Amino acid sequence: FFFFVRFERRRILPNEPCRGVLVSIQSSRRPEMSHPAHRLGVLERHLAGTSSAEKATISEHQTSSGVRTVSVAVLGASGGIGQPLSLLIKSSPTLAACVSTLKLYDVAPTAGVAADLSHIDTLMEVEHYSGDAQLPQCLKGTDIVIIPAGIPRKPGMTRDDLFKINAGIVSNLAENIAKHCPTAWTLIISNPVNSTVPIASEVMRKYNVPGFERRLFGVTTLDVVRANTFVQQHIGGHGGRGNVNVTVVGGHAGITIQPLLSTVPSFNWNRRPTAGEQAALVQRIQEAGTEVVQAKNGAGSATLSMAFAAVRFLSRCIDARLGESVVECAYVNWNGGRGFEFEGDRVAFFAGPVRLGTDGIVSSIEDWKRGLSDAERAGLRGALKQLKGEIEKGRLFSTSQK
Amino acid sequence: EFEHNILISNMFAATMNSSCTPCRQTTSNANRACRNSKPTTIARYAGFKSVGAVEFAGSKIASRKTTAASASRTACATATVAGFKVALLGAAGGIGQPLALLLKMNPMIENLAVYDLADVTPGVAADLSHINTPCKVTAHKGPEQLGAALAGADLVVIPAGIPRKPGMTRDDLFNINAGIVKSLVEGVAANCPNAIVNIISNPVNSTVPIAAEVMKKAGCYDPRKIMGVTTLDIVRANTFVAEASGLNVADVNVPVIGGHAGTTILPLLSQATPSVTVADPAAMTTRIQNAGTEVVEAKAGAGSATLSMAYAAARMAESVLLAKSGEKNVVECTYVESNLVEGLPFFSSKVVLGPEGVAEFLPLGELNELEMAGMDEMRDLLTKNIEAGITFANS
Numbered sequence: 001f002f003f004f005v006r007f008e009r010r011r012i013l014p015n016e017p018c019r020g021v022l023v024s025i026q027s028s029r030r031p032e033m034s035h036p037a038h039r040l041g042v043l044e045r046h047l048a049g050t051s052s053a054e055k056a057t058i059s060e061h062q063t064s065s066g067v068r069t070v071s072v073a074v075l076g077a078s079g080g081i082g083q084p085l086s087l088l089i090k091s092s093p094t095l096a097a098c099v100s101t102l103k104l105y106d107v108a109p110t111a112g113v114a115a116d117l118s119h120i121d122t123l124m125e126v127e128h129y130s131g132d133a134q135l136p137q138c139l140k141g142t143d144i145v146i147i148p149a150g151i152p153r154k155p156g157m158t159r160d161d162l163f164k165i166n167a168g169i170v171s172n173l174a175e176n177i178a179k180h181c182p183t184a185w186t187l188i189i190s191n192p193v194n195s196t197v198p199i200a201s202e203v204m205r206k207y208n209v210p211g212f213e214r215r216l217f218g219v220t221t222l223d224v225v226r227a228n229t230f231v232q233q234h235i236g237g238h239g240g241r242g243n244v245n246v247t248v249v250g251g252h253a254g255i256t257i258q259p260l261l262s263t264v265p266s267f268n269w270n271r272r273p274t275a276g277e278q279a280a281l282v283q284r285i286q287e288a289g290t291e292v293v294q295a296k297n298g299a300g301s302a303t304l305s306m307a308f309a310a311v312r313f314l315s316r317c318i319d320a321r322l323g324e325s326v327v328e329c330a331y332v333n334w335n336g337g338r339g340f341e342f343e344g345d346r347v348a349f350f351a352g353p354v355r356l357g358t359d360g361i362v363s364s365i366e367d368w369k370r371g372l373s374d375a376e377r378a379g380l381r382g383a384l385k386q387l388k389g390e391i392e393k394g395r396l397f398s399t400s401q402k
Numbered sequence: 403e404f405e406h407n408i409l410i411s412n413m414f415a416a417t418m419n420s421s422c423t424p425c426r427q428t429t430s431n432a433n434r435a436c437r438n439s440k441p442t443t444i445a446r447y448a449g450f451k452s453v454g455a456v457e458f459a460g461s462k463i464a465s466r467k468t469t470a471a472s473a474s475r476t477a478c479a480t481a482t483v484a485g486f487k488v489a490l491l492g493a494a495g496g497i498g499q500p501l502a503l504l505l506k507m508n509p510m511i512e513n514l515a516v517y518d519l520a521d522v523t524p525g526v527a528a529d530l531s532h533i534n535t536p537c538k539v540t541a542h543k544g545p546e547q548l549g550a551a552l553a554g555a556d557l558v559v560i561p562a563g564i565p566r567k568p569g570m571t572r573d574d575l576f577n578i579n580a581g582i583v584k585s586l587v588e589g590v591a592a593n594c595p596n597a598i599v600n601i602i603s604n605p606v607n608s609t610v611p612i613a614a615e616v617m618k619k620a621g622c623y624d625p626r627k628i629m630g631v632t633t634l635d636i637v638r639a640n641t642f643v644a645e646a647s648g649l650n651v652a653d654v655n656v657p658v659i660g661g662h663a664g665t666t667i668l669p670l671l672s673q674a675t676p677s678v679t680v681a682d683p684a685a686m687t688t689r690i691q692n693a694g695t696e697v698v699e700a701k702a703g704a705g706s707a708t709l710s711m712a713y714a715a716a717r718m719a720e721s722v723l724l725a726k727s728g729e730k731n732v733v734e735c736t737y738v739e740s741n742l743v744e745g746l747p748f749f750s751s752k753v754v755l756g757p758e759g760v761a762e763f764l765p766l767g768e769l770n771e772l773e774m775a776g777m778d779e780m781r782d783l784l785t786k787n788i789e790a791g792i793t794f795a796n797s
Contacts, residue, residue, distance in 0.1 A: 084500050087709040091504075093652060112701030119693060119710040121640040121651045228534040244534075288532055296525030304503040305532040 068322055069100035072314070073142040073184075075135075075173050076149025077104035077128075078113055080300050081189060084307035085148060086117055089124075089314070096122040098318055105129045105138045106149070135173075139180040143321065146219075146314055147173055150190035152301040153293045159192035159253045160390070166190045167199055167397045174200035178207035185215045185317055185360060189310055193218040193252040194387060195394035197331055198349055202398030214360030217317070218331030220257075220351045222302065222309035223248045226288045227259040230281055235270055244268050247368050248285075248329055249352040250383040251390065256351075257286045258383050262371045275375065282379065320356035327365065329353050335364040342369070343377075345384045349391050486723050487513040489555040489594070491548075491586050492562025494518035494526050496708035497602060497715070501561060504716035506530045506537050510723045517542040517551035518562070548586070552593035557722055559715060560586055563603035565706040566698045572605035572663040573787070579603045580612055580794045587613040591620035598627045598722055598759045602715055606630040606662040607784060608791030610737055611748055615795030626759035629722075630737030632662045632750045634707065634714035638693045639669045642686060647678045654678075658690070658735055659751045659766065661787065666780045667691045672770040683772055725755035732756075733764065742766060745781065748788050 072089060076082045082104075089095055089102055102117070102124050104110045114128035129138035139145065150166035153159065170190050177186055182204075190196050197218040204212035227246035235244070250258035261278050273281065284291075292302040313328060320326040331351035334340040340350035353365040372380070488505055492498045493516040505514050514537050516527045527541030542551035552558065563579035566572065583603050590599060595617070603609050610630040617623035635658040644651035655675045660668035669690045671683050680686045689696075697707040718734060725732040737750035738760055754762040769777065 083709060084503055087500050087712065088503075090709075091713045096652075109702065109704075112697065112704055113709070115697045115700035116707045116709045119634070119638045119641055119697070119707065120713050121637045121644070121654070123651050222532070225534050226532045229532055232534065292525060292528050292532070295528035296522050299522040299525060302529045302532065304499060304506075304526070304529045308503065308507070308533050 069098050070143035070318055070321055071101040071103065071141060072099050072318075073103040073105060073138055073145045075105045075138075075145060075147045076190070078106040078108040078110050079148060079150075080152060080303040081148035081306045081310070082106065083113060084304055085146070085310050086113065087120075088307055088311040090117045090120050090126060091122060092311075092315075093122050095311075095315060095318070096124040098322055099124055101125040101127060103127045103129065103138050103142060105135060107131060132172075135176045136180045139176055139184070142181045142184050144185045144187065144314065144317060145173075145177055145181065146187040146189065146310060148189040148306070148310065149173065152303075153191070153289075154298055155294055157293070159194075159289075160393075162191050163195060163393070163397075166192070166196060167394070170196040171199050171203055171398065171401060174203035175207070178204050178209050178212075182207070182209040182212070183215070185217070185321065187217050187219050187310070187314060187317065189219045189306065191252070192390060193220065193331055194256060194349070194390035195397070198391045198394030199398045201333060201349070202395060206398075211359070213333035213337055216333060217313075218252060218349075218351065219310055219313050220248060220252045220329055220331050221313040222289075222306050223252060223257050223259065223285065223351075224329050225305065225309045225312070227285045230284050230288075231261070231264060231268075234273060234277070234281060235268065247353055249350070249368070250380065251349075251351055251387045252331055253390070254286055254386070255379070256383045256387050256390070258282075258376065258379050259285045260368055260372070260376055262373050262376060263368055278373075278375065282375075317356065320360075321358055323358055325362075326356040327353050328356065332361060332364070335366075336361075340364075340366075340384075342380055342384060345381070345388070347384055347387050347391060350387070485512040486510055486556040486726065487515065487554050488557045488559060488719065488723075489515040489517060489551045489597075491517045491551070491558065491560045492603070494520040494523045495561060495563075496565060496705050497561040497711045499526060500709055500712035501559070501715050502526060502530055502539075503533075504712055505559075505719060506533055506539060507535055508537070508716070508720060508723075509535070510720070510727065511537045513537065513554075514539050515542055515551040515555065516540065517548060519544060545585075548589040549593050552589055552597070555590075555594040555597045556726060557600065557719060558590055558594065558597045559600045559602065559719055561602040561711070561715065562586060565708075566604070566694075567703055568699055570698075572607075572694075573790075575604050576608060576790065576794075579605070579609060580791070583609040583612050584616055584795060587616040588620070591617055591622055595620070595622035596624070596627075598629070598726070600629055600631050600715065600718055600722065602631045602711065604663070605787060606632065606737055607666060607748070607787035608794070611788050611791035612795040614739060614748075615792055619795075624759065625739040626756075626761070628738065629718075629759065630662060630748075630750065631715050631718050632658065632667075632735055632737050633718045634711055635662065635667050635669070635690065635693075636735055637710065637714050637717075639674075639690050642689055642693070643671065643674055643678055643680060646680055646686060649676065649678065657752055659749070660777070660780050661748075661750060661784045662737055663787070664691055664783070665776070666784045666787070668773060668776045668780060670767070670769065670773055672773060673767050687772070687776065721755055722759070725761070726757050728757065736760070743777075746784055746788070749784075 074082055074086050077086050086104055104114050110128040110130045114126050118126045150169050151162055177184060188197055188200060201216055224246060227248050228244045231244045231246055244264060246259050247263040248259045250256045259282055289302060316326045316328045329351060332354055334350035339346045339348045355362040488511050490498060490502055493502045502516055505511055516539060523543040524541040527539045531539045562582050564575055590597060599613060601609050601613055610628060613628045614623060639656035639658050640654045641651055643656050644654040656669055657673050658667060658669045660666045667690060669687055671680050694707060721732050721734045732755040733752055734755060735750055735752050737748060739747060740749040742751050742763055743749050751766060752764040753760045
């Protein structure tokens with residue numbers, strides 16, 4: 001997916017300052033289909049080049065009749081990912097059309113970030129909450145919770161080394177979500193995702209949150225974004241066609257990340273990569289996170305690209321919540337709790353393409369299993385072995401928290 | 403603009419399948435065009451979509467410039483980018499990082515040079531390089547690499563410098579930031595003298611005259627090209643005025659003139675569109691003037707506005723690049739060398755941007771009593787700020 005920043009000129013009279021309005025974190029895949037209101041204008045716009053559609057969108061939003069909006073809470077909003085993520089949400093008019101309130105929460109102060117963002121000229125309320133005591137207030141009435149909270153990796157650390165600290169953080173946040181906004185969608189970024197999602201799952205189960213399996217996601221979109229980028233780089237500027245969208249399955253750490261190059265249709269490639277090239281691409285995608293940790297040399301892990309990927313996934317979740325049928329890769333309770341099976345192995349949690357609807361996951365998609373290459377089968381085998389251990393680690397942490 | 407780049411992957415195949423007219427690939431595009439289609443001349447993005455009653459006769463949206471590289475691609479290539487190079491000086495900082503993210507997402511930018519002194523600079527570039535947009539990111543750490551960062555740049559954006567702490571005025575930053583801007587603009591003069599320069603580093607009232615003097619000394623000063631970014635004041639004015647008047651902020655446009663510090667910020671509430679009656683214009687003016695300080699206080703020592711500044715700077719960069727690619731009627735308020743007000747050689751006002759930077763100054767228009775008083779009040783301060791800059795540059 002290409003996500004572009006678009007500043008739209010809105011001009012009322014000649015020679016007035018054309019107020020650029022950052023149009024959207026706009027996916028080129030879905031020009032204006034993102035929001036029901038925008039569908040009005042797609043064809044009109046192609047034909048007439050006018051913006052009557054925008055006018056309709058804006059007035060619909062103003063009257064707020066029939067256009068549903070959601071509230072979004074960012075837990076960890078003052079952090080390295082939280083700040084650019086909040087910026088991308090607040091500055092997008094497409095999201096402003098469907099997000100009524102952006103709630104910023106962190107254990108650190110959030111008043112400054114909120115004041116900063118509140119000056120941006122889009123129609124989205126910004127609220128701030130800081131400290132554990134304010135968390136319930138923040139979560140009440142929230143529709144979608146996105147969690148970048150936690151400590152980042154330093155060189156030499158694996159995502160697992162973060163486990164103890166981030167496990168506790170996610171466990172606490174999940175408990176509050178279960179208590180104060182049990183119907184919200186929960187999008188977890190905090191690493192190690194392979195374990196923190198099972199932890200959150202156990203917490204929700206403990207609090208008997210009905211149907212939570214449908215609404216709990218580990219955000220693996222950055223792996224998809226990286227896969228798309230590296231594949232596109234491999235294809236280069238000549239001959240390869242169109243936007244690349246790679247299906248990435250498995251998990252969100254090291255060899256559990258399984259980018260399926262077999263899902264890239266042939267017309268995207270100028271020439272199919274050799275087995276060696278494919279293996280190199282897969283390895284690069286798997287180690288991309290570590291690449292950034294090394295490059296930052298102690299100053300953190302990927303923040304800007306993570307914010308980008310997270311807002312892509314968040315906006316697709318909002319689309320789904322508001323009625324569109326969406327397919328995205330995410331790390332979830334697979335197949336309604338039945339788990340993912342492959343060559344005799346079974347895991348309860350798995351990352352893969354899922355269909356989303358208004359109430360969360362509609363179905364887990366497995367048709368890509370049929371087209372796997374031998375290398376991909378081997379990769380998936382290895383991924384499942386590691387994933388099992390990481391899921392179990394999360395589950396044990398949760399049960400030990402009683 | 404990328405409507406023809408509809409994703410056609412087997413996983414995301416749309417329910418509505420038709421075939422693209424020229425190449426018979428399955429496409430979900432209602433126009434029966436697939437990613438193989440050449441871009442149309444009506445560039446849908448970044449276009450002038452006039453909302454409201456007024457249509458502009460002849461305001462045809464120019465097609466975007468394509469570089470030789472993209473022209474040589476096959477018809478079925480990936481996204482055609484307008485192909486500008488932007489150098490971001492100070493990219494590892496509080497404003498620089500989110501700004502770099504927004505620029506990386508801008509489809510008009512083909513190359514983004516990320517420059518800073520900080521150790522984390524290569525890390526920021528590596529981070530950004532994973533984002534799947536066509537813009538290529540290069541990292542440049544340290545003064546030895548400034549030349550490479552600037553070579554061939556069409557636009558240079560400078561957020562470099564230290565931010566305010568509570569109790570500081572923008573002037574307190576002066577000595578440090580003045581030196582930073584001076585050396586960076588010397589680099590611009592040496593490496594990309596024809597580039598447009600957007601200066602964010604405070605105090606803008608002084609750093610822009612410094613930049614002008616540096617370019618003059620190097621013999622390559624083009625007053626159309628050295629601009630101070632005051633867009634954040636407009637953004638803030640829009641937000642506060644919309645809030646106060648109950649209008650949709652997306653429709654509100656408030657011009658802000660003068661400078662970019664305290665009382666030199668003069669919002670023209672009387673010229674706001676649509677016209678608004680603000681209950682207490684003096685209080686509103688003060689709020690807009692102190693908005694920056696509001697954030698410095700709220701951050702309690704953790705810095706000044708970063709995210710909203712990145713947003714505003716990205717908007718300004720986009721306006722500049724739009725104008726560079728031939729779009730007409732791109733209007734922004736910006737702080738440049740100006741003859742508009744006697745006695746003030748640098749002044750922020752509405753300008754029409756063109757391929758070489760500032761193309762035309764729009765008249766200030768009618769100022770009401772309060773605004774005239776504001777003009778009188780700021781003159782001395784702004785003159786002082788400008789002189790401080792010029793003196794520093796010549797010392």
